[in-house]
Amino acid sequence: MTHPALLDLAQGRYRRGIPSICSAHPRVIAAALRLGRGGPVLIEATCNQVNQEGGYTGMTPTDFRRFVEGIAAVEGFDTADLILGGDHLGPNPWKHLSAEAAMARAEAMVAAYAAAGFTKIHLDCSMGCAGEPEALPDEVTATRAARLAKVAEAHGAAAYVIGTEVPIPGGALHHVDTLAVTDPKAAAQTVEDHRAAFAKAGLASAFDRVIGLVVQPGVEFGNSNVIPYAPDKARALSESLKALPGLVFEAHSTDYQSEEALRALVTDGFAILKVGPWLTFALREALYGLDLIAAELDGQPPRVQAAMEALMLSDPKHWAKYYPGSAQEQRLMRHYSYSDRIRYYWTQAPAAQAAEAVLQRLGERIIPETLVSQHLGAVWAEGLCAPTASGLLDAAVGRVVALYNRAAQGAVG
Template sequence: MTTRLLDLASPTAGRRPGITSVCSAHPLVIAAALAQGRDDGTDVLIEATCNQVNQEGGYTGMTPADFRRFVEEIADRVGFDRARLILGGDHLGPNPWKALPAEEALARAGAMVAAYVEAGFTKIHLDTSMGCRGEPEALPDAVTAGRAARLAAISEAAGPEGSEKPVYIIGTEVPIPGGAFEALDHLAVTRPEAALETVAVHRAAFADAGVAGAFERTLGVVVQPGVEFGNENVVVYDRPAAAALSAALDRMPGLVFEAHSTDYQPAEALAALVQDGFAILKVGPGLTFALREALYGLDRIAAVMDGLAEDDTLAAAMERLMVAEPGHWAKYYPGDASAQRIQRHYSYSDRIRYYWPHRAASGAVERLLSRLAGRHIPETLVSQYLGPFYPAVAAGTLAARPDALLRAAVQRALAPYRAACGIGS
């Protein structure tokens, strides 16, 4: 798997390869992505973040070994070949413990990196750019690189003897995970000189730490190509604005760029990103956003079919839960009560995704799916509430079943990524 990832840095016939990084722990999203990979006969890259999955459980309650088992069980269920599964760890560094003194936070980060590698994750993004207690919010490149090299040394020593060594992603210009808080109209693209300096200082730091070999397996650099999304808008890739950054790859042999926050980019923008060397396209909230749209469409269908009161709907259950437990959204959604209510459900940042594992939410989803299970859903209601899927349902190529419609929703969101990476073309 390491070799297959490193192939991303080897353009063929003038075409640069790309891969989609599915950054989600939602079982329906993962199942849809793996089913698509099964049908396409392609590898599937699924990544977990440091806050989501770590040796202490993260907010999902899963360790890296737990997450691997979780994904592999889904793979077996949908018939996806485990040998084509690539697991990655994203933003691995002190971020979950940055309120602690640096040494303590880095010790925990080291334990996390070791846990990821021991669990068989083969793509490791080392992100040590944030300050810890008493430090500036952002650190100089040299400090960041030194800390990344320290974690790389732990990574290299982890795992069973003879096991496959991971590839690494470095870089400090990381967009805000999950999208920006405010409306955006443009972004500053990473300067080519800054990207080159990042590579140079990391190369030197890895050598100083005695892990120069690990740097030879460094695949990518996280940069800001000028893409992002806020709560209500998306900044679309401006190819001319990123031309100088893209050209800098000619001075970085063996490396590609990794683009974060590519959610909601139009198909032509994603294709341009890959052709410009942003070979790893990370997407997460955009997939759970699509899933939520489909769940809410099914929710309205059930309400019409059974004459449900509004209080009995999935949307009402999610509203009650989010109002009762505002920790995942309150500081991210500005505005008055009406604006916040809309953002709770419909924001591009999709912070509702943090609530789906909650017992109240999962129970509400189970009730909805049970209500519709085995029943005939009129295609006219699909047309009304799940319009994008009406043509396929009417043509008989998509079953009007909840499971099929939910999977189709996620795969529709993945379709422009497949096209950008040359799959199915």
């Protein structure tokens, strides 16, 4: 069953916008649920992260649902307000296979997501499979999306998001200066191609539950810089929503934007704000800061960064092709890149043990304010918590979640 908050959002009956929390880290999810109590919270998993074969988290959609609901129980969050979404659901994890083989796997994935009660489904069949061009014509993309929607409908009605004009997952691979905003005519054509494909597949009523269109509003981040939202450049795209009743725009890679920029995105119709790497970037900043504080207090060297460096060097598959440059440049990016590919490692045993060890080193002791100011000044300046290790770690993630919540509701922080 489609969550009513999604339909209300698309019709302008609910609120101005909603953050989409794209993370499988338990502290991130806990912060989102804790700060979102009393209203709907949208948490999404990607096709590579969670699928019927386990994805890189090792979780199926049913596993992920149980995982999030377990955190909700601890946080006292009403699961009636929980919206689970599937992002970029399509053949991407299997695009090395033939189109038919990859689509068959994608159908199984969508079936698993829908059966597990995910009520927001982003259909993304834009990528070419073996023997096909890298990007496919809109008509082919739409036809394949409708094929997946038919599977989803057989396992439970959902709200759908279409469109694929998005930044590279995880951020650009290089320094970025400018971006081309989606052409309004291209956005309208994407909608019409999907409308026609759904109708041809006998899914006209399902198309009424298409609530969002993924477009490029001109926001992006690279390894070391961020392209801020420029409302004037997106004005024509924003105005084009008037001709697309019942739809909102979904903005990907909104990480590291200012609160003002996020509010402007929501005001301009980009009502679904995807955020992921920034949340775990804040987590990593806090863990490294706490490790340095522990070193100051007990006279022993910091340990977390060394443990993460050893882990990433022993298992480079999540970062090697994304971080170009010299050995020194790669080392810096492994730890400090905005794309935050270190996030793929936090749930692995060595990383989880290193993070837990620093929390145990500090325990529940009250950390001197001067050390907090030195190493976690941004969190401390906002007065978000008592100066304990666990409190500071949760506050570091929570301040990003809170910023998105304020921006989505149009409030000034």
